[in-house]
Amino acid sequence: MSSLVSIENVTVRYGRFTACDSISFEINANDYLAIVGPNGSGKTTMMKTLLGLIPISEGEIRFSSDFRFDQIGYLSQKVNTQGKHFPATVHEIITTGFPSSMKNLPIKDKERMIRSVTSLLGIKDLLPIRIGYLSGGQQQRVMLARALVHKPKLLILDEPTSALDPQIRDEFYQLVQHLHQHEHVTIVLISHDLQSVSLYATKILYLDQSVVFFGDSDALCESEAIAQRIGIQAAASLCRRKEHEH
Amino acid sequence: MNIDIIISALQYTFMQRALLVGIMIAISSSFLGIFLVLRRYSMIGDGLAHVSFATVAFALLFQQSPLIISIPIVILASFLILKLSEENRIGGDAAIGLVASFSVALGVFISSLAKGFNVDLFSYLFGSILVIGQSDVIFSIILSITVIGVILFYYQDLFALTYDEEYAVVMGKKPKKLSRILAVLTSITIVLGIRVVGTMLISSLIIFPTVTALQLNRGFKQTIALAIIISISAVVLGIFTSFAFNLPTGSTIVLVNSAFFAISFLIRVIKGGN
Numbered sequence: 455m456s457s458l459v460s461i462e463n464v465t466v467r468y469g470r471f472t473a474c475d476s477i478s479f480e481i482n483a484n485d486y487l488a489i490v491g492p493n494g495s496g497k498t499t500m501m502k503t504l505l506g507l508i509p510i511s512e513g514e515i516r517f518s519s520d521f522r523f524d525q526i527g528y529l530s531q532k533v534n535t536q537g538k539h540f541p542a543t544v545h546e547i548i549t550t551g552f553p554s555s556m557k558n559l560p561i562k563d564k565e566r567m568i569r570s571v572t573s574l575l576g577i578k579d580l581l582p583i584r585i586g587y588l589s590g591g592q593q594q595r596v597m598l599a600r601a602l603v604h605k606p607k608l609l610i611l612d613e614p615t616s617a618l619d620p621q622i623r624d625e626f627y628q629l630v631q632h633l634h635q636h637e638h639v640t641i642v643l644i645s646h647d648l649q650s651v652s653l654y655a656t657k658i659l660y661l662d663q664s665v666v667f668f669g670d671s672d673a674l675c676e677s678e679a680i681a682q683r684i685g686i687q688a689a690a691s692l693c694r695r696k697e698h699e700h
Numbered sequence: 701m702n703i704d705i706i707i708s709a710l711q712y713t714f715m716q717r718a719l720l721v722g723i724m725i726a727i728s729s730s731f732l733g734i735f736l737v738l739r740r741y742s743m744i745g746d747g748l749a750h751v752s753f754a755t756v757a758f759a760l761l762f763q764q765s766p767l768i769i770s771i772p773i774v775i776l777a778s779f780l781i782l783k784l785s786e787e788n789r790i791g792g793d794a795a796i797g798l799v800a801s802f803s804v805a806l807g808v809f810i811s812s813l814a815k816g817f818n819v820d821l822f823s824y825l826f827g828s829i830l831v832i833g834q835s836d837v838i839f840s841i842i843l844s845i846t847v848i849g850v851i852l853f854y855y856q857d858l859f860a861l862t863y864d865e866e867y868a869v870v871m872g873k874k875p876k877k878l879s880r881i882l883a884v885l886t887s888i889t890i891v892l893g894i895r896v897v898g899t900m901l902i903s904s905l906i907i908f909p910t911v912t913a914l915q916l917n918r919g920f921k922q923t924i925a926l927a928i929i930i931s932i933s934a935v936v937l938g939i940f941t942s943f944a945f946n947l948p949t950g951s952t953i954v955l956v957n958s959a960f961f962a963i964s965f966l967i968r969v970i971k972g973g974n
């Protein structure tokens with residue numbers, strides 16, 4: 455399996471506080487990697503470091519030679535950052551998903567890509583509507599369309615379901631599963647909900663400032679380190695849910 | 701105000717110049733306005749207008765063209781405001797306050813040094829369409845077209861940055877560069893506008909049309925188009941009204957803008973918009 459991104463001994467410090475301590479892992483093509491851990495464990499810092507939003511104090515992040523940074527799609531945990539009064543239509547919001555490298559792409563090609571992604575996500579009819587008029591679930595799909603419009607190879611999702619109700623949350627996870635299995639998008643999902651994401655993800659990275667566990671999600675419930683962190687009963691519940699899935 | 705007054709007004713060269721310069725400034729200031737208002741940078745226009753007061757006083761002291769002297773100094777002041785805002789210890793509003801109050805103090809200091817140009821300085825404080833010269837018209841047209849052209853070129857980047865700065869960075873946009881471009885364009889627009897509405901009122905041309913258009917709940921491009929129409933209407937109506945009733949032009953334009961805002965606000969409230 456070819457490695458898209460290699461994270462090697464990455465340490466991130468804010469002043470004297472170490473948010474991520476010597477973290478190493480790899481993201482391979484077609485992985486569905488869930489980065490999990492308690493609040494303040496360094497998940498979001500790790501994700502923002504991957505996106506180039508936070509500088510690395512030590513270590514290195516290497517992208518494979520056939521992978522460009524503009525092939526990343528990103529879905530923030532903040533849905534519609536500007537609130538309901540921002541004067542923009544769904545169509546206008548999705549256009550902000552084109553990276554600078556696609557600035558000179560003809561408008562008709564961009565329009566074709568917008569139609570394609572909105573059809574895939576079932577929001578084509580929402581294009582002329584103002585973003586603020588949509589429900590939370592619809593806004594989340596618009597943000598996902600923005601993240602996917604330039605056809606990224608790697609999609610990074612930061613706690614994407616934290617503002618959604620349980621039914622829409624399940625629909626959203628199934629949508630991401632569809633993108634992974636049928637559109638062959640590599641997924642990195644940041645979440646604090648280990649029970650839910652372990653059902654979908656093929657790999658788990660459990661962080662608590664440093665790496666507690668990194669490996670196949672099938673091996674998660676057998677990990678002593680995980681059992682110590684989340685408790686034996688919760689680990690056993692993970693194992694039962696995994697067996698039920700299989 | 702009837703059609704005869706409008707026709708007779710258009711016979712005067714100063715009215716033709718005022719309309720031409722006013723319309724160009726109305727377009728550039730309202731186009732710029734949406735990015736400044738939505739990024740919470742509205743008051744940077746007000747701060748830079750205060751700086752232009754000092755630069756006009758400085759230019760008059762040395763008998764130089766206020767426009768030519770003002771533009772580079774106001775651009776430098778806008779960079780200073782951005783730099784101070786980026787410092788963690790100084791917020792954006794405090795940075796504007798520092799630069800604006802220093803500039804007004806400097807302007808008053810300079811005007812007290814050289815007695816004799818206070819009447820000229822007053823015309824720049826509140827605007828005077830009688831003093832718009834041929835060179836001002838050419839200068840305003842060229843620079844307004846430049847401002848509009850640069851905004852159109854960077855439109856998609858500026859929109860992305862305005863909606864979601866973090867995402868724009870991930871998509872490869874350069875926020876610092878774009879903020880500086882906005883600062884330069886704002887500086888040029890402020891200096892161009894002081895001839896028509898004056899240093900004290902120019903920021904209203906940036907804020908009012910955008911805020912009025914925002915009440916009408918449209919998309920981004922439609923809001924910009926509405927702001928431009930509102931701004932041109934306010935400037936043209938203001939100039940003709942001030943001619944017909946012998947009123948100060950700058951304040952008349954701002955009062956017309958205020959009336960437009962009140963109407964659009966009431967329409968939104970009556971329609972039950974939130």
